[in-house]
Amino acid sequence: MAAPPVERPAAADPSAAAPGRSAARPTREALLLVLAGLGILALAVASMFVGVSDVSLPNLLAGDETAWQVFWVSRIPRTLAVILAGTAVAVAGLIMQLMARNRFVEPSTVGTVESATLGILVVTVAAPAAPLLAKMGVASVFALLGTALFLAVLQRLPARNTLLVPLVGMMLGGVIAAVTTFFAYRYDLLQTLNNWMVGDFSGVLRGRYELLWIVAALTVAGYVAADRFTVAGMGADFTTNLGLNYKAIMRLGLTIVALISAVVVTTVGAVPFLGLVVPNMVSLAFGDNLRRAVPWTAVFGAGFVLVCDIIGRTIRYPYEVPVGMVMSVLGAAVFLVLLLRGRTIRG
Amino acid sequence: MADAPTLPTIPPAAAQRRAPRRLSPATATVLLAVAALVAIALFMTVDLKGNLGYVLPRRGVRVGAMVLVAVAVGISTLMFQTVTANRILTPSIMGFDALYVLIQTSLVFTVGASTVNTAPPALKFVAEVALMVVFSGLLYRWLFTGGARSLHLMLLVGIVLGTLFRGFSGLLQRLMEPSEFLILQDLFFASFNQVDPALLAVAAAIVGAIAVAVWRMRHTLDVLALGRDAAVNLGVNHRRAVTMVLVMCSVLVAVSTALVGPVTFFGLLVVSLGYQLCRSFSHAWLLPITILLGVVALVGGQLVLEQVFGFATALSIIIEFTGGLLFLYLLLKGSLK
Numbered sequence: 022m023a024a025p026p027v028e029r030p031a032a033a034d035p036s037a038a039a040p041g042r043s044a045a046r047p048t049r050e051a052l053l054l055v056l057a058g059l060g061i062l063a064l065a066v067a068s069m070f071v072g073v074s075d076v077s078l079p080n081l082l083a084g085d086e087t088a089w090q091v092f093w094v095s096r097i098p099r100t101l102a103v104i105l106a107g108t109a110v111a112v113a114g115l116i117m118q119l120m121a122r123n124r125f126v127e128p129s130t131v132g133t134v135e136s137a138t139l140g141i142l143v144v145t146v147a148a149p150a151a152p153l154l155a156k157m158g159v160a161s162v163f164a165l166l167g168t169a170l171f172l173a174v175l176q177r178l179p180a181r182n183t184l185l186v187p188l189v190g191m192m193l194g195g196v197i198a199a200v201t202t203f204f205a206y207r208y209d210l211l212q213t214l215n216n217w218m219v220g221d222f223s224g225v226l227r228g229r230y231e232l233l234w235i236v237a238a239l240t241v242a243g244y245v246a247a248d249r250f251t252v253a254g255m256g257a258d259f260t261t262n263l264g265l266n267y268k269a270i271m272r273l274g275l276t277i278v279a280l281i282s283a284v285v286v287t288t289v290g291a292v293p294f295l296g297l298v299v300p301n302m303v304s305l306a307f308g309d310n311l312r313r314a315v316p317w318t319a320v321f322g323a324g325f326v327l328v329c330d331i332i333g334r335t336i337r338y339p340y341e342v343p344v345g346m347v348m349s350v351l352g353a354a355v356f357l358v359l360l361l362r363g364r365t366i367r368g
Numbered sequence: 369m370a371d372a373p374t375l376p377t378i379p380p381a382a383a384q385r386r387a388p389r390r391l392s393p394a395t396a397t398v399l400l401a402v403a404a405l406v407a408i409a410l411f412m413t414v415d416l417k418g419n420l421g422y423v424l425p426r427r428g429v430r431v432g433a434m435v436l437v438a439v440a441v442g443i444s445t446l447m448f449q450t451v452t453a454n455r456i457l458t459p460s461i462m463g464f465d466a467l468y469v470l471i472q473t474s475l476v477f478t479v480g481a482s483t484v485n486t487a488p489p490a491l492k493f494v495a496e497v498a499l500m501v502v503f504s505g506l507l508y509r510w511l512f513t514g515g516a517r518s519l520h521l522m523l524l525v526g527i528v529l530g531t532l533f534r535g536f537s538g539l540l541q542r543l544m545e546p547s548e549f550l551i552l553q554d555l556f557f558a559s560f561n562q563v564d565p566a567l568l569a570v571a572a573a574i575v576g577a578i579a580v581a582v583w584r585m586r587h588t589l590d591v592l593a594l595g596r597d598a599a600v601n602l603g604v605n606h607r608r609a610v611t612m613v614l615v616m617c618s619v620l621v622a623v624s625t626a627l628v629g630p631v632t633f634f635g636l637l638v639v640s641l642g643y644q645l646c647r648s649f650s651h652a653w654l655l656p657i658t659i660l661l662g663v664v665a666l667v668g669g670q671l672v673l674e675q676v677f678g679f680a681t682a683l684s685i686i687i688e689f690t691g692g693l694l695f696l697y698l699l700l701k702g703s704l705k
Contacts, residue, residue, distance in 0.1 A: 184520035349535035
């Protein structure tokens with residue numbers, strides 16, 4: 022009996038009150054989503070033709086072999102990597118926010134990303150020859166532990182102070198990052214460390230990004246289980262009362278978030294604030310209905326990173342600015358706006 | 369008769385709150401001064417060999433820089449906390465030093481490295497500090513006077529502002545000509561090991577002047593610590609005093625960042641320790657104790673790291689680590705109350 026509201030948060034929609042519009046609304050929504058998808062596609066196509074090598078449509082049509090090679094080996098993998106990472110990190114941020122029931126958390130504000138970086142560093146020092154998959158595994162374990170630590174601290178905060186939660190998370194991340202920096206300094210790995218701390222798609226080539234498909238599967242898993250995370254965010258008692266296994270849900274969410282962060286950090290580096298900015302924007306535009314929010318979050322996540330990556334590639338043409346740098350400026354600015362906007366509402 | 373009972377009751381009440389075994393402020397100051405002198409003497413003399421005429425001045429410059437940073441960070445953090453009436457906000461946490469780096473970067477970015485480099489260092493420094501004062505003044509006046517004064521909001525805004533400033537500087541540095549970036553790099557990766565002797569003299573003059581000014585307004589600071597209403601009631605021009613303190617903080621942060629680069633949690637560490645150690649809330653004692661603690665921590669820490677562990681530049685990383693933990697502790701303690 023308790024199941025329906027859990028399975029369909031849409032029941033709270035005003036559609037029940039306005040039966041005439043209920044049929045039109047999903048179609049319009051779907052239409053918008055399709056349009057947005059087309060927009061992403063356009064951005065992706067644009068992304069494929071931005072770069073130093075001469076790859077243009079006439080070029081490709083003329084059967085220029087170098088152009089085709091660059092297209093297959095570099096441009097398409099890069100664009101795919103951007104879309105995969107953008108989608109996954111944005112959805113991971115949303116899941117994190119649901120579980121912590123706080124708008125201002127995401128993998129890079131709670132220490133997940135920093136823990137993953139520490140994990141990669143540890144495996145690089147201990148077993149430099151380990152294959153990428155093994156590094157990813159270790160990074161995932163560290164990310165899992167770091168996030169679990171944060172959630173454990175979170176449970177101890179008596180009042181769920183909206184601002185205290187990200188503050189504690191960011192500091193936790195800072196302390197972990199200091200440990201990482203110390204060991205990187207000790208083993209002369211500071212420069213390598215920078216590769217993981219600042220997201221950059223310029224190194225993405227065919228054969229070097231395929232592991233990102235893992236996060237696509239994780240994103241889908243996140244979508245399927247999204248409503249459960251909302252319920253889990255309401256607390257252990259509430260969740261159990263609805264007949265769901267609270268601990269299992271939290272474990273699932275934790276695993277998805279940690280794996281996504283670890284895989285993205287190991288393949289392209291950290292993409293700061295993405296998981297914070299996108300879900301908040303979606304929530305402002307479309308409200309908090311989760312079934313609707315997840316696809317929009319995914320679409321906007323991909324779009325946002327695509328735009329940032331294109332900016333990074335053109336702003337200093339022919340050189341590239343890593344997408345992580347563009348993101349940290351844009352993301353921090355949006356975060357500030359969100360914080361101060363909240364103040365005027367609360368005050 | 370009416371006064372008699374109230375006067376003696378204050379010391380026991382005050383003593384109850386603090387542990388009775390604490391040193392008196394005067395003893396603490398003397399002990400710390402001795403410790404600081406010993407640390408400096410050891411730093412100058414340990415493992416002394418080779419050409420003394422080369423080694424000693426180099427060590428002297430490094431010690432000088434550390435002492436100046438201890439003074440600048442200690443004073444600025446203490447004043448900042450007094451004015452903002454809390455023990456967790458510091459200028460660095462609020463992004464002051466990141467702002468300074470951003471101003472330096474923007475200056476090189478807009479007018480070019482050659483212009484910046486050929487200008488006399490003193491003039492350049494004054495120009496940077498002036499910009500810093502203007503921007504930080506605008507920014508933080510707006511932040512401190514704006515409606516809701518939630519401490520957590522301010523902390524979070526400060527930290528995110530710091531991230532934004534750092535990100536923006538990073539972006540600008542990427543957009544620069546590599547040759548210009550090389551010039552800047554010396555400034556950003558400055559550590560306690562590479563200090564420009566020419567800058568040291570300018571910095572010493574500025575820090576000295578501000579230290580004298582702060583010492584003269586120590587009683588005003590005591591009054592400001594009582595909070596805005598009490599201070600106004602006691603005849604302090606609150607707005608003017610706060611503005612002055614913020615300006616001085618900006619200058620001090622600029623000096624210390626120019627000397628050794630950003631060290632986010634150093635101020636928080638020494639001032640928290642200073643409050644633990646100092647039995648008095650009078651700035652006449654707090655100021656010297658904080659400064660001496662800073663000297664002991666920097667010179668002693670560097671000495672131990674270099675001589676015992678063989679690390680040269682890791683001190684700032686260790687400060688970040690312990691400072692971060694302390695910050696978390698203060699944050700959680702404050703919210704668990």
